[in-house]
Amino acid sequence: MSLINRYIMLHILPACGMVLAVILGLDLLLAVSDEAEAVDRGASFSQVLTYVAYTAPYRAYQFMPLVLLVGALIGLGNLANSNELTVMRAAGVTLRRLSFGALLAIGPLVAMNTLIGEYLVPWSQQMALLERSEYRGVSSGKGFWLRDGEAYVYVSAVAPDNSLRGIHRYDFDSQVWHASLFAKSAQQSNGNWQLLDGRTLGVGDLEVVTDTFEEKVWPVNLSTDLVAKLGMEPKYLSATDLGEYVNYLEAAGINADLFNLAYWKKALQPLFTLSLVLVAMSFVFGSQRAVPTGQRVLFGVLTGLGFNYAQEILGPASSIFGFSPVVAYSLPILLCLLVAWRLFRRVN
Numbered sequence: 001m002s003l004i005n006r007y008i009m010l011h012i013l014p015a016c017g018m019v020l021a022v023i024l025g026l027d028l029l030l031a032v033s034d035e036a037e038a039v040d041r042g043a044s045f046s047q048v049l050t051y052v053a054y055t056a057p058y059r060a061y062q063f064m065p066l067v068l069l070v071g072a073l074i075g076l077g078n079l080a081n082s083n084e085l086t087v088m089r090a091a092g093v094t095l096r097r098l099s100f101g102a103l104l105a106i107g108p109l110v111a112m113n114t115l116i117g118e119y120l121v122p123w124s125q126q127m128a129l130l131e132r133s134e135y136r137g138v139s140s141g142k143g144f145w146l147r148d149g150e151a152y153v154y155v156s157a158v159a160p161d162n163s164l165r166g167i168h169r170y171d172f173d174s175q176v177w178h179a180s181l182f183a184k185s186a187q188q189s190n191g192n193w194q195l196l197d198g199r200t201l202g203v204g205d206l207e208v209v210t211d212t213f214e215e216k217v218w219p220v221n222l223s224t225d226l227v228a229k230l231g232m233e234p235k236y237l238s239a240t241d242l243g244e245y246v247n248y249l250e251a252a253g254i255n256a257d258l259f260n261l262a263y264w265k266k267a268l269q270p271l272f273t274l275s276l277v278l279v280a281m282s283f284v285f286g287s288q289r290a291v292p293t294g295q296r297v298l299f300g301v302l303t304g305l306g307f308n309y310a311q312e313i314l315g316p317a318s319s320i321f322g323f324s325p326v327v328a329y330s331l332p333i334l335l336c337l338l339v340a341w342r343l344f345r346r347v348n
Contacts, residue, residue: 004093011079016071016109023063026053031059051135054128057120058236064113065308068106070300072280076102077094080284095347101282103324106277110270118238118264124230125236135161144230147222147252158231162224163187167195173205173238178203186218225306234262242266257319263313263326268333272311275336276304282343307332 035048042211079085088098128146145164146153156166169181182196195216202209229241237245242263249256280300318328 004088004097005101005104008098009105012072012075012105015075016068019071020060020063020067023067024056024060027063028056031032031055038135047131047135051128051131054124054131057116057124061113061117061121065269066301066304067275068109069181069276069280069304070278070297072102072106073284073296073300076281076284091288094124095250095285095344097158098285100276102281106274110273113273114270117269118240121236122229122232122241125232129232135295145249145254146222147254152254155199158227162227164227193220193222234259237262239263239266261319261325265311268329272333275340276307278340279303279336282340285344285347294333307336330346
């Protein structure tokens with residue numbers, strides 16, 4: 001690695017670390033404050049802190065595009081304010097080489113954040129939900145759909161012990177409904193799922209036949225590991241799990257828009273982050289005069305929030321208006337690249 005690349009990294013990496021510490025620290029403090037009511041209801045403060053600590057990886061993952069944008073603005077901005085970028089350019093260092101040095105600093109952080117979202121976040125959020133359910137005494141509020149042969153099954157919630165709550169099964173024959181089953185809960189025993197405290201509805205010769213049961217075997221291929229993942233919100237799942245569940249839902253004929261949106265947002269986040277950093281670089285290189293750090297930070301925050309809101313609006317809009325979520329989440333990236341290209345071109 002060249003001396004210039006190392007020098008740029010030594011300015012960008014500490015700036016990114018400082019921004020992450022400030023943003024994540026404030027967010028964690030607000031999270032503890034939001035959970036303070038649980039302490040009044042009997043939870044211990046250590047339980048609240050444990051829950052908030054488990055949510056830290058997702059919070060860091062979520063903030064990373066903004067963190068790297070502002071960190072790059074501060075790091076490169078300090079070089080510009082001290083005229084070091086001007087000296088480098090005068091010494092024959094090309095804009096492309098300076099940009100490569102900045103990307104060399106940001107690239108590993110983007111890769112690390114991708115790994116955090118893929119492997120650490122699903123586990124930590126699962127642990128956070130379990131910890132929170134223990135002191136609040138509530139199940140996961142996330143329901144999900146399954147297909148079991150010709151039947152469609154909806155599970156209302158997942159309990160802390162990975163048992164199921166509120167099972168609704170609808171049986172069809174040639175797309176015609178002929179029976180339903182409702183159970184308050186289901187738990188796994190000896191490798192099989194047992195439905196507890198439920199009732200059935202079926203079509204008889206002349207009337208609808210009803211029956212009740214206390215316990216009933218449910219022969220469904222559903223592992224507790226899959227149950228734990230499906231009990232979480234889509235944004236907490238890994239891209240691999242989201243892709244598999246999208247394929248499962250589409251094969252079963254169940255609407256997968258919510259999971260499809262989460263999949264493409266997570267899959268394209270590395271490109272989104274790098275495109276934001278390119279905007280930061282083009283802004284600094286295009287304005288190498290002394291600009292107050294506060295002004296650069298404000299620009300970074302407004303830019304990051306603006307493009308993030310664009311993603312949040314275009315994602316659901318793709319489901320409403322019927323265009324691909326790939327297009328929805330790619331448009332802000334393309335817009336970032338266009339802005340960066342125009343600014344770089346103006347510098348050259």
